[in-house]
Amino acid sequence: AxxxxxxxxxxxxxxxxxxxxxxxxSYSGSPELFWYVQYSRQRLQLLLRHISRESIKGFTxxxxxxxxxxxxxxxxxxxxxxxxxxxxxxxSYGKLTFGQGTILTVHP
Amino acid sequence: DTAVSQxxxxxxTQMGNDKSIKCEQNLGHDTMYxxxxxxxxxxxxxxxxxNKELIINETVPNRFSPKSPDKAHLNLHINSLxxxxxxxxxxxSSQDRLSPGGPNYGYTFGxxxxxxxx
Numbered sequence: 129a130x131x132x133x134x135x136x137x138x139x140x141x142x143x144x145x146x147x148x149x150x151x152x153x154s155y156s157g158s159p160e161l162f163w164y165v166q167y168s169r170q171r172l173q174l175l176l177r178h179i180s181r182e183s184i185k186g187f188t189x190x191x192x193x194x195x196x197x198x199x200x201x202x203x204x205x206x207x208x209x210x211x212x213x214x215x216x217x218x219x220s221y222g223k224l225t226f227g228q229g230t231i232l233t234v235h236p
Numbered sequence: 237d238t239a240v241s242q243x244x245x246x247x248x249t250q251m252g253n254d255k256s257i258k259c260e261q262n263l264g265h266d267t268m269y270x271x272x273x274x275x276x277x278x279x280x281x282x283x284x285x286x287n288k289e290l291i292i293n294e295t296v297p298n299r300f301s302p303k304s305p306d307k308a309h310l311n312l313h314i315n316s317l318x319x320x321x322x323x324x325x326x327x328x329s330s331q332d333r334l335s336p337g338g339p340n341y342g343y344t345f346g347x348x349x350x351x352x353x354x
Contacts (some may be wrong), residue, residue, distance in 0.1 A: 226279040
């Protein structure tokens, strides 16, 4: 069975500091991993997908199959990055298994 | 235009009542989902429909019954509501459910329905 773990429920950093949101997964198949973000009073939206190897809003995430991790990183956090972040694992049935979420707060 | 819309946004009801939440998407997607977000913000899939056909049915009490009159709509009916049903229910849709690595895989979410059972 697939499983996604985000060990930090809360993460606080100061503006301009680097930030890393941790995500570990467990899956017997070939993993497809995503990061979703939910800003205050807004709906969940896709931030990153590992297959795209893209950088969105300065965030990047690298899939490390050896460590079964997909940590989300940004070198310089901004106040507008404050939000709930979910790591998710996708399967071929369209099912996304979400982690518990991490609330990121960026202080001025 | 809202891509995935849910109604109502808030729902407060008494134990034992029956209620429905509606979801509509105008994206032309074939697959729709219901997720439950509990008080700890944990998101867990409940159901998935593809072209009106049920394809994912996680361990959910029989009191929950999804209905898909067409591929643009997926409603959730809940019978005999219990206190533990209080949560935020999210509807979502996706264009491609078979290729997790493809460009069209991934969800578009609705804004959620906050259900409070008292």
